[in-house]
Amino acid sequence: MSTLLEVTDLHVEFRTRDGIAKAVDGVSYAVQAGQTLAVLGESGSGKSVTAQAVMGILDSPPGRITAGRIAFHGQDLLTMPERERRAVRGARMAMIFQDALSALNPVLSVGHQLAEMFTTHRGTSRKDARAKAVELMDRVRIPAARQRAGDFPHQFSGGMRQRVMIAMAIALEPELVIADEPTTALDVTVQAQVMDLLAELQREMDMGLILITHDLGVVADVADHIAVMYAGRIVETAPVHRIYAAPAHPYTKGLLESIPRLDRKGRELYAIKGLPPSPHHVPPGCAFNPRCPLARDRCRTEQPPLYEVAAGRTSACHYWHECLHGTRDSGTPEGAGR
Amino acid sequence: MSHPTPAPQVDGSPPPSHEPVLEVRGLVKHFPLTQGIVFRRQIGAVKAVDGVDFRLHRGETLGIVGESGCGKSTVARLLMNLERPTAGQVLYKGEDITRLSGRALKAVRRNIQMVFQDPYTSLNPRMTVGDIIGEPFEIHPEVAPKGDRARRVRELLDVVGLSPEYINRYPHQFSGGQRQRIGIARGLALNPEIIICDEPVSALDVSVQAQVINLMERLQAEFGLAYLFIAHDLSVVRHISDRVAVMYLGRVVELGDDREIYEHATHPYTQALLSAVPVPDPAARADRDRIILTGDVPSPAAVPSGCRFRTRCFKARDRCAREEPLLTVPEPFRDRSTPAGHPSACLFAAERGTGEGNGASST
Numbered sequence: 165m166s167t168l169l170e171v172t173d174l175h176v177e178f179r180t181r182d183g184i185a186k187a188v189d190g191v192s193y194a195v196q197a198g199q200t201l202a203v204l205g206e207s208g209s210g211k212s213v214t215a216q217a218v219m220g221i222l223d224s225p226p227g228r229i230t231a232g233r234i235a236f237h238g239q240d241l242l243t244m245p246e247r248e249r250r251a252v253r254g255a256r257m258a259m260i261f262q263d264a265l266s267a268l269n270p271v272l273s274v275g276h277q278l279a280e281m282f283t284t285h286r287g288t289s290r291k292d293a294r295a296k297a298v299e300l301m302d303r304v305r306i307p308a309a310r311q312r313a314g315d316f317p318h319q320f321s322g323g324m325r326q327r328v329m330i331a332m333a334i335a336l337e338p339e340l341v342i343a344d345e346p347t348t349a350l351d352v353t354v355q356a357q358v359m360d361l362l363a364e365l366q367r368e369m370d371m372g373l374i375l376i377t378h379d380l381g382v383v384a385d386v387a388d389h390i391a392v393m394y395a396g397r398i399v400e401t402a403p404v405h406r407i408y409a410a411p412a413h414p415y416t417k418g419l420l421e422s423i424p425r426l427d428r429k430g431r432e433l434y435a436i437k438g439l440p441p442s443p444h445h446v447p448p449g450c451a452f453n454p455r456c457p458l459a460r461d462r463c464r465t466e467q468p469p470l471y472e473v474a475a476g477r478t479s480a481c482h483y484w485h486e487c488l489h490g491t492r493d494s495g496t497p498e499g500a501g502r
Numbered sequence: 503m504s505h506p507t508p509a510p511q512v513d514g515s516p517p518p519s520h521e522p523v524l525e526v527r528g529l530v531k532h533f534p535l536t537q538g539i540v541f542r543r544q545i546g547a548v549k550a551v552d553g554v555d556f557r558l559h560r561g562e563t564l565g566i567v568g569e570s571g572c573g574k575s576t577v578a579r580l581l582m583n584l585e586r587p588t589a590g591q592v593l594y595k596g597e598d599i600t601r602l603s604g605r606a607l608k609a610v611r612r613n614i615q616m617v618f619q620d621p622y623t624s625l626n627p628r629m630t631v632g633d634i635i636g637e638p639f640e641i642h643p644e645v646a647p648k649g650d651r652a653r654r655v656r657e658l659l660d661v662v663g664l665s666p667e668y669i670n671r672y673p674h675q676f677s678g679g680q681r682q683r684i685g686i687a688r689g690l691a692l693n694p695e696i697i698i699c700d701e702p703v704s705a706l707d708v709s710v711q712a713q714v715i716n717l718m719e720r721l722q723a724e725f726g727l728a729y730l731f732i733a734h735d736l737s738v739v740r741h742i743s744d745r746v747a748v749m750y751l752g753r754v755v756e757l758g759d760d761r762e763i764y765e766h767a768t769h770p771y772t773q774a775l776l777s778a779v780p781v782p783d784p785a786a787r788a789d790r791d792r793i794i795l796t797g798d799v800p801s802p803a804a805v806p807s808g809c810r811f812r813t814r815c816f817k818a819r820d821r822c823a824r825e826e827p828l829l830t831v832p833e834p835f836r837d838r839s840t841p842a843g844h845p846s847a848c849l850f851a852a853e854r855g856t857g858e859g860n861g862a863s864s865t
Binding site: 206323324354379384429432439 | 712760
């Protein structure tokens with residue numbers, strides 16, 4: 165197993181009217197071939213911005229990568245000339261977006277857009293590219309692919325559109341696919357179809373997959389490793405089966421406990437009190453401290469590093485073993501906080 | 503929970519109180535499809551809601567789940583009297599509100615309020631929070647006399663867990679969860695009996711979602727509210743609901759209390775829906791038995807004959823195309839006291855994994 169992608173100490177800032185917002189503040193993660201890394205976080209946690217930086221599609225300005233390294237097969241993408249980078253993007257790493265309707269070109273047929281992948285990157289003739297487009301649509305199981313290749317994006321249902329997006333992403337058999345909330349806009353039964361397809365294609369092609377999501381259920385279903393993000397930083401990383409059984413960060417623990425579950429029916433749900441911080445005013449020390457049931461003075465001044473809590477597991481909490489082994493009960497329901 | 507009523511009664515379980523506050527009978531809403539500009543002809547209809555029956559009791563939460571396009575939001579609009587039904591009745595305490603107008607309608611509307619999905623678009627950005635929450639009093643001045651309104655608004659803010667000092671702020675100064683609290687405060691202003699919640703937490707982050715659900719449950723206990731809780735998130739619906747109605751293509755296909763639906767579902771659509779929900783437990787990954795449905799939901803303008811789920815159903819047979827299943831307690835469970843004995847609109851209704859009822863139906 166080789167390391168496909170390694171992000172090291174990435175910093176991304178946005179210059180806005182209200183000042184500088186640190187959207188990504190020192191994020192590091194790695195993805196291996198054939199593996200799925202889930203990046204979990206709420207809106208504003210920086211999970212999508214990190215992915216955009218990796219793909220090289222960050223809106224800039226206002227966004228700016230201020231520090232860090234993004235190595236793809238050991239080669240730093242950030243120092244690479246744009247021409248070389250463009251050859252990597254699309255062909256060797258591809259992205260699947262949440263909203264297929266706005267990610268696809270509304271005035272070109274789906275078949276044309278898929279064929280473009282081959283004509284642009286591979287120099288395939290138009291006729292051959294068209295045939296390959298139909299083949300791809302077949303592969304992602306769009307019924308009557310030949311007839312539908314001439315249809316426009318708005319003529320497809322949400323689930324079928326997402327299949328078109330997946331077809332486009334896998335067209336050139338990339339080594340790495342980044343899927344940003346690929347099923348959030350879909351109904352559960354369709355979500356199951358799409359996730360199944362994605363997992364199958366990943367297995368077939370031995371792709372590395374970065375799955376960006378806020379859904380703990382989807383993560384449990386498909387991921388191998390997980391990185392939890394909060395306020396622009398990674399707060400916990402772990403193999404997926406460990407984190408659900410025993411989270412080592414109070415934020416992860418709070419998220420897991422706030423999911424409605426069978427044994428909690430009729431009882432008040434655990435709710436993490438307060439709100440995620442604005443990227444302009446991240447609290448000093450640990451960014452989670454105002455909402456944390458374990459917080460003490462040290463948390464308000466000293467930013468926790470990622471402690472190694474076990475082999476392959478890290479947690480950015482000074483008091484991670486309290487969280488992990490529960491020496492002080494942190495699960496007291498806070499009720500509906502403000 | 504066994505149910506002694508022998509007849510195929512369209513209601514899941516014993517109600518928390520006897521009198522329904524809201525009863526829906528044979529509700530139908532078809533939107534006509536027309537062709538031609540000068541001479542308009544109707545060429546078909548989008549059957550958004552196509553025969554829905556249910557009851558809502560005082561202090562109860564009825565969850566409605568279903569995928570997009572199943573008609574759940576149209577049901578909400580019909581109950582609010584924002585649309586006129588094509589057929590059917592909506593009875594509020596025995597009175598059909600679909601025929602009301604003017605003053606009588608206004609009086610009923612006071613008691614049925616709504617909380618919307620998107621707290622970003624459902625609050626007027628040019629109005630202060632105080633004006634938004636106080637607006638219902640302009641329409642129903644009898645609830646709070648003019649001099650008392652500011653005090654009432656402050657009280658409402660406090661009830662939903664916001665600081666009364668926020669009264670002069672604008673919606674953009676609040677986060678999504680706080681805005682949803684403002685929407686809830688507005689819904690509570692007129693002391694309604696029924697609140698219709700259309701996807702009230704789906705736009706919120708997980709950590710904030712739990713706060714809003716807790717708030718809604720607390721308010722229900724405090725004010726004896728009845729909720730019609732429309733959502734697509736099955737675990738949220740399970741947590742908050744006393745009974746659940748599963749909708750597919752304009753019809754309720756299964757109705758029961760939480761255990762009956764979530765543990766003893768007999769309709770194949772409910773089973774597929776439940777099996778598709780990702781479980782936040784990686785250990786369960788290996789022994790999951792998922793039903794992956796094929797294809798998409800048919801267009802409500804061209805509803806399949808017979809059972810409307812048959813085009814995607816893994817159990818479908820010839821009979822399903824000919825006969826339309828009714829929402830009743832299925833034959834095999836009718837005389838037995840079992841949690842599987844709840845209304846389910848399937849000719850071959852059976853619990854998963856038992857094989858019981860597979861073709862055993864005697865008609």
